[in-house]
Amino acid sequence: MTGETKATISEIIRTRYADLTRKERKFADTLLANYPVAGLASITEVAKKADVSTPTVLRTAKKLGFKGFPGFQSALRAELAQTLSSPITKHEQWADEAPAEHILNKFATATMDNLSSSLRQIDYRTFDKISKLLADEGRKIAIVGGRLSHTLADSLATHLQIIRDDVTLLSASPSRWPHHLLSMKKGDILVIFDVRRYETNLTDLAKIADKRGIKIILFTDQWMSPVSARASHTISSRIEVPSGWDSSVVTMFMIEALVASIETNRWPQTRARINELEEIFDATRRFLKKP
Amino acid sequence: MTGETKATISEIIRTRYADLTRKERKFADTLLANYPVAGLASITEVAKKADVSTPTVLRTAKKLGFKGFPGFQSALRAELAQTLSSPITKHEQWADEAPAEHILNKFATATMDNLSSSLRQIDYRTFDKISKLLADEGRKIAIVGGRLSHTLADSLATHLQIIRDDVTLLSASPSRWPHHLLSMKKGDILVIFDVRRYETNLTDLAKIADKRGIKIILFTDQWMSPVSARASHTISSRIEVPSGWDSSVVTMFMIEALVASIETNRWPQTRARINELEEIFDATRRFLKKP
DNA sequence: ACGGGTCTGAAAATATTCAGTCATTCACTT
DNA sequence: AAGTGAATGACTGAATATTTTCAGACCCGT
Numbered sequence: 001m002t003g004e005t006k007a008t009i010s011e012i013i014r015t016r017y018a019d020l021t022r023k024e025r026k027f028a029d030t031l032l033a034n035y036p037v038a039g040l041a042s043i044t045e046v047a048k049k050a051d052v053s054t055p056t057v058l059r060t061a062k063k064l065g066f067k068g069f070p071g072f073q074s075a076l077r078a079e080l081a082q083t084l085s086s087p088i089t090k091h092e093q094w095a096d097e098a099p100a101e102h103i104l105n106k107f108a109t110a111t112m113d114n115l116s117s118s119l120r121q122i123d124y125r126t127f128d129k130i131s132k133l134l135a136d137e138g139r140k141i142a143i144v145g146g147r148l149s150h151t152l153a154d155s156l157a158t159h160l161q162i163i164r165d166d167v168t169l170l171s172a173s174p175s176r177w178p179h180h181l182l183s184m185k186k187g188d189i190l191v192i193f194d195v196r197r198y199e200t201n202l203t204d205l206a207k208i209a210d211k212r213g214i215k216i217i218l219f220t221d222q223w224m225s226p227v228s229a230r231a232s233h234t235i236s237s238r239i240e241v242p243s244g245w246d247s248s249v250v251t252m253f254m255i256e257a258l259v260a261s262i263e264t265n266r267w268p269q270t271r272a273r274i275n276e277l278e279e280i281f282d283a284t285r286r287f288l289k290k291p
Numbered sequence: 292m293t294g295e296t297k298a299t300i301s302e303i304i305r306t307r308y309a310d311l312t313r314k315e316r317k318f319a320d321t322l323l324a325n326y327p328v329a330g331l332a333s334i335t336e337v338a339k340k341a342d343v344s345t346p347t348v349l350r351t352a353k354k355l356g357f358k359g360f361p362g363f364q365s366a367l368r369a370e371l372a373q374t375l376s377s378p379i380t381k382h383e384q385w386a387d388e389a390p391a392e393h394i395l396n397k398f399a400t401a402t403m404d405n406l407s408s409s410l411r412q413i414d415y416r417t418f419d420k421i422s423k424l425l426a427d428e429g430r431k432i433a434i435v436g437g438r439l440s441h442t443l444a445d446s447l448a449t450h451l452q453i454i455r456d457d458v459t460l461l462s463a464s465p466s467r468w469p470h471h472l473l474s475m476k477k478g479d480i481l482v483i484f485d486v487r488r489y490e491t492n493l494t495d496l497a498k499i500a501d502k503r504g505i506k507i508i509l510f511t512d513q514w515m516s517p518v519s520a521r522a523s524h525t526i527s528s529r530i531e532v533p534s535g536w537d538s539s540v541v542t543m544f545m546i547e548a549l550v551a552s553i554e555t556n557r558w559p560q561t562r563a564r565i566n567e568l569e570e571i572f573d574a575t576r577r578f579l580k581k582p
Numbered sequence: 583a584c585g586g587g588t589c590t591g592a593a594a595a596t597a598t599t600c601a602g603t604c605a606t607t608c609a610c611t612t
Numbered sequence: 613a614a615g616t617g618a619a620t621g622a623c624t625g626a627a628t629a630t631t632t633t634c635a636g637a638c639c640c641g642t
């Protein structure tokens with residue numbers, strides 16, 4: 001689609017500037033002076049700002065080779081979109097050896113898009129608050145996931161257990177949940193992973209936990225699980241990929257970033273724990289030396 | 292950030308996102324996905340691109356606190372003009388509201404780098420071969436992971452079990468592995484996840500499996516687990532992030548891409564299985580409707 | 583200063599958009 | 613399984629934007 005030597009509109013204007021009449025130049029000048037935003041309003045406003053009449057603007061647009069004012073404007077927009085798209089996202093092909101339509105490339109594009117728009121959407125203050133909450137060893141933590149998001153819950157639990165005490169991964173089967181809730185007190189934390197299709201069990205669990213004064217932190221997708229009504233803080237990720245189901249990659253990213261943030265918040269304790277762990281593992285000789 | 296009290300429109304959307312309805316979010320999403328250009332066309336075009344009706348777009352604009360669509364749009368333009376006039380274009384920043392040194396931004400940069408260099412390195416023919424092998428229902432599949440990579444193994448197992456029969460996730464504890472190996476025959480497949488620090492147990496397991504003629508598929512990191520000597524095919528990912536340990540995001544990506552590829556290779560069977568599953572889940576009423 | 587041509591904007595004609603209303607659909611509740 | 617209330621989109625008239633038309637203004641030569 002790209003690859004052509006497509007001239008920008010400002011270039012076209014410069015090239016054809018000699019052909020323009022006095023008022024046409026006045027319009028062209030104001031456009032270039034505040035390029036390209038000055039051209040994105042309605043023709044009336046644009047004309048008024050350049051202090052020319054609407055027909056003049058229209059004639060200029062046509063002279064520059066566009067169908068009409070809307071055509072001119074959409075060309076401006078397209079050009080702007082090109083400029084604004086981040087250098088990484090606009091990559092057309094990722095695994096350059098593979099054909100563009102190979103699943104690796106399609107998947108990579110979708111994932112990059114997901115990641116960058118999730119990041120654009122996230123509120124880093126929320127992120128920081130969650131990080132603080134999870135770092136607070138005065139609060140017990142329980143983590144639970146749904147059918148497919150269970151592995152994400154598992155992953156968060158595994159990492160948090162390295163960092164701090166009192167982290168429990170609730171089993172996948174809801175029958176044991178009430179028992180766990182009993183052992184939690186007000187101010188403790190329940191982390192819920194719920195992506196579509198949202199599970200009624202989790203919604204119910206959230207309701208009960210909320211009533212008991214347990215803080216709920218929710219990881220969900222862009223469509224927001226109903227649990228969000230009960231949650232103190234929510235992190236939502238984009239999860240659509242060209243596949244029969246949804247992607248966990250971005251949520252995994254969020255988990256890891258969060259864990260890294262918590263780790264930073266309580267580095268002295270974390271380091272001590274990691275060292276202890278390392279010693280234990282060294283003693284059991286279950287691991288090869290670090291490369 | 293800049294310390295001004297003026298909220299950008301993307302911020303307003305983030306803040307009020309919870310108040311938006313399904314279709315309103317869809318519009319907000321498409322706007323954020325291509326921000327702010329996606330909002331600069333006429334309301335009709337904008338609505339069509341977001342696949343919602345014009346009233347929905349209008350309602351959203353009003354909900355966000357604007358007078359009407361034109362008001363909303365001119366706010367977008369004003370903001371864009373502001374952004375474009377500022378001298379520094381922030382390229383390395385992902386969560387634009389957050390400071391550049393915020394962990395989210397550092398993590399995002401690292402992850403994007405990891406993903407793109409892993410993709411540049413991967414041989415798509417290997418990828419396709421693995422996809423074919425795992426799609427072959429004549430071969431039983433066993434999946435095993437290490438201490439931290441266990442969740443990855445779990446994830447692959449969960450997805451593969453949806454697609455096909457004879458997929459087993461080996462438990463985290465090595466004592467039960469020999470038993471499993473006994474039930475596998477020549478030509479069956481053992482998928483091993485091993486990232487640093489590499490576990491001797493997994494190396495031993497690979498040796499035994501190899502001797503029995505079991506094909507080994509390995510997911511590892513850029514430094515390559517010793518298992519790779521025994522593996523028929525290896526997929527390696529970059530895993531370094533600014534954190535005390537390594538990232539699973541890219542490996543997760545590989546898993547999902549692989550599953551999507553397998554799914555495509557045997558779509559008729561997969562579709563049948565998924566439909567069956569959906570029916571079962573519908574019957575148990577454990578899920579809410581799709582958004 | 584005059585006449586031929588081009589340029590320009592007022593205003594009319596046309597097309598499009600905007601913002602309501604209302605019936606339908608959809609998601610969830612009992 | 614049916615009911616309920618919110619969400620959504622087709623439709624509509626009013627408003628606005630775009631385009632065309634055309635008469636007058638302007639520039640240039642003589």
